[in-house]
Amino acid sequence: MSGVEKTSNESPEVEDKNKEMDAEAEESFGDDYGVEPSQYLFYSDRKEWADLEPVPQDEGPNPVVKIAYSKKFSDVYDYFRALLKKDERSERAFALTADAIDLNAANYTVWHYRRILLQALSKDLRKEMTYITNIIEEQPKNYQVWHHRRMVVEWLNDPTEELAFIAEILSQDAKNYHAWQHRQWVIQEYKLWDNELEFVESLLEDDVRNNSAWNQRHFVISHTTGYSDPAVVEREIQYCLQQIRKAPHNESAWNYLKGILQDHGLSSQPGLLEKVLELKETHCSPYLLAFLFDCYEDALENSKNTEEQERQETLSKALEICELLAQEKDTIRKEYWQFLGRSLQSRHGRSSSEEPPGAEAESLPASGVQEAS
């Protein structure tokens, strides 16, 4: 009995759904599943394991979220628990970890124990690289497998397979977060910057909307040449605008552009505003308009000694953009754009004495929830 009232009569829909999901799950099970029952021997029937007393999972009188394991699954893990208890360091233990991983590659204790054994038994780490390569191919979105690979690479102190391997994984899913994290780690750790920009560009050729690739572009350049060299900045601006012309509705390209310029002030880049205003006519998007707004806002924030007339014109253009976004080009964020317009107005509007007293009320708390410590 669990600590939960049994629900009355499972509906037929739930039963059907469960059968459908079980069938789907079976399709994705490993090789053993199709094996004749007579070929697979439970550990409890293997004589070379007879000395070990299996340790069942002890859930207590009222287990919660209990998982219903098959005999095959429990058998492997009962012996895994037995090995753990005595901290056995042996070949048979090492072999069992592969079975345990096959059944549940997310069990971090199994992976940790396997690493202990790899070292205690001085196992061939090259073979382990092959092993982990295969596992990651099958389960590329699992944290434990990537962490394991990282440990083996560190022990071998050999990153030479990594970039090619990660590229292969990315060819199946170009946005796999784990793959990108591993890639950034290996590049930074082993200083493998040389060909990465080229790699990024090839991915952006494949899909100019790949946000991870744009992120990687920023990662590479900021850690190599940096963005203080005006030639680099100019090259990157050109690259961005080129990609935007090819695919205007691409938030990633506009985010990248803003990201490389915002710390120096968007309005300080000569000629950029004009180029963006040109693009507005033929390659408009909510992101272009947001960028324009940010340029105008930056101009207002950072050129306090500009003539009042010019400032009011800039403010007016910015407010026009807000209206265009709110009413037509980015209506899902209507409330936000109108809020930004009001904020800008109250910060830079002509003579604050004209503003009604409530104008300050719009300024929001940095947090709706700040906890007293």
Place this chain on the structure above:
Amino acid sequence: GVTDVDMSPKYHFLKDRHVRFFQRTLQVLPERYASLETTRLSIVFFALSGLDVLGSLDVIDKDLIIEWIYSQQVLPTDDKSNLGRCGFRGSSHIGIPYSTKGPGVLHPYDSGHVAMTYTGLCSLLILGDDLSRVNKQGCLAGLRALQLEDGSFYSVPEGSENDIRFIYCAACICFMLDDWSGMNIQKAIEYIRGSLVSGWTYCAIASLCLMGRLEEALSPRELDRIRRWCIMRQQSGFHGRPNKPVDTCYSFWVGATLELLGVFRYTNFEKNRNFILSTQDRLVGGFAKWPDSHPDPLHAYFGLCGLSLIGEPNLRKVHPALNITQGAFQHLQQLHQTWRSSCGQQH
């Protein structure tokens, strides 16, 4: 914002189905859920907090579940040699004999997991427990053992990947135990600032709010940029990164971040609601990440939280930083008051 509610059946919120979905989750899951074994306590949290948001905790036996949760606590041994490994386990998978009280049993591979300690404490609070059986010294020592030089955390003392998710877990633990000696806040803040480029914005902002350091760590301009980044995630529901598909759970991750930053009210509630409900499973209850996909406990929980944020009727309000209902949060505040006013309390 006012929601223009679409009244067609597709957008009916099927409360009872979700209650039953979480009830079933708390009972038995089929073997295809094996990958959740080591994180079962977090699944318990999704189900319990989900039932709490639904105002339906009465369908479960709270005391029995409390016992099971305490059986996952890794307690200090008599000689306290394992203090750096204390906390809560996700489950009994390594074979520790069932026990709800100490002293701890020495086992070469037994240790807590930071996300399980976090969700374990939340779960106890949701069930109305007073945390009196939590070994705070152990939990905090176990937490300190997980923090790296760069301010980030491992999940387990044996080592794991390290990132901002575990800083968030650590911040929640310190907040709940009302004791920030579990972490070096300054280093954590440095790591948070350095990692804002990534998509884990919720963890960053929620951690800073729990620490009470949001405006200290981030300038008004940086906060505005984060607001813009987050608000741009709305496509119908929300996605986590540009040019990725929307996913129900981001209605909470991004929505709660926007709420903490004071601008959630400027999102489009109707489109958000319609997307979340399009992922509702009308047969078995729960929510999936996408329409026409299978529901799971995580998306079921965060789908509800997403609806709660927009003020869906009959759903309890959720504290956006700690991710438990306001009711459970008030219970925690009362515990804090009791602890602080009792004799000999050191602060």
